[in-house]
Amino acid sequence: MAHAISTRSLTKKFGRREVLHGVDFSVEAGSVFGVIGPNGAGKTTTMRCLLDIIRPTSGEVRVLGKDPRQGGPELRRRIGYLPGELFLEGRVTGRKLLSHYEAISGPVAPGRIDALAERLGLDLDRHTRKLSKGNKQKLGLVQAFMHSPELLVLDEPTSGLDPLVQQEFHAMVREARQQGQTIFLSSHVLSEVQQTADTVAILRDGKIIAVESVSGLREGAVRHLRFSATGITGHDAGALLGAVPGVGHVEVLESNGTVTLSATLAGAIQPLVKALSTLQLKDLVLEEPDLEESVLQMYSSPGEPGSPPPGPRVSGHRASTHRKPVQQESAK
DSSP: OOEEEEEEEEEEEETTEEEEEEEEEEEETTOEEEEEOOTTSSHHHHHHHHTTSSOOSEEEEEETTBOHHHHHHHHHTTEEEEOSSOOOOTTSBHHHHHHHHHHHHOOOOTTHHHHHHHHHTOOTTSBGGGOOHHHHHHHHHHHHHTTOOSEEEEESTTTTOOHHHHHHHHHHHHHHHHTTOEEEEEESOHHHHHTTOSEEEEEETTEEEEEEEHHHHHHTOBEEEEEEEESSOHHHHHHHHHTSTTEEEEEEEEETTEEEEEEEEOSOSHHHHHHHTTSEEEEEEEOOOBHHHHHHHHHOOTTSTTSOOSSOOOOSTTOOOOOOOOOOOOOO
């Protein structure tokens, strides 16, 4: 399948400080590609390099088959862009401002602007200086979507939007994908990206540390487990659970003949089910995969904030624990 975006060894320096370190990725045409990472990871810098707002220090970039430095206005008209920091002329109405953008971006279908504004709950006849942050963000979304561009580049698109408008935005993204448009969006919150993205790249300190499908992230995500059992000691129950592949952070509480254990599971469920089948269970809870926790572990190196604690956590009376560490991908 053709690539709408591709980068190879993309590097960007500001003075002596290098903020992008050989970034490589590609985005298939007609897909939704999400980039997530903490603030300062390099998401906005990457987008600005793609759009020739800033020039890479080295490396190659292709957007819709063109070098952005050579594409000129013709290439830019094929792209809809929402910047992370949106600055609007304050002395005009939203409608007049969008009319100005239309003259730059190219033809907009009749009624398209009003239809988008209605979906997002935006009053186009108010002066932009009177708009709240959320309404300014809606105006930015309308100008990005209105000319139905081949490629949408959206930097933190849900910033300032209330939950209902966020859901409408996600619907707009899904519709754009169904129409064959490509969407490249960024966020520092995984839950915002996973609702619409086909593929997710995790960016940390100017490096891509993982590129995964959302389904692939889910398969490898951390689940939280809790169960109670009788007829077994806390020591033996901890040892049994600790021997299951992918189990970590085991906590054991033993009281009045009942053993309660909690742990995390990063792996297949079947070995866990097999181990638990030997117990006299009173209660069992296995939560949905926690994609946020899995990604946060990728953000952090051992010993940094967000990293798993170095040893087992034990609580309760006469508690004992056996912990089998989960193998984690290094963030560096």
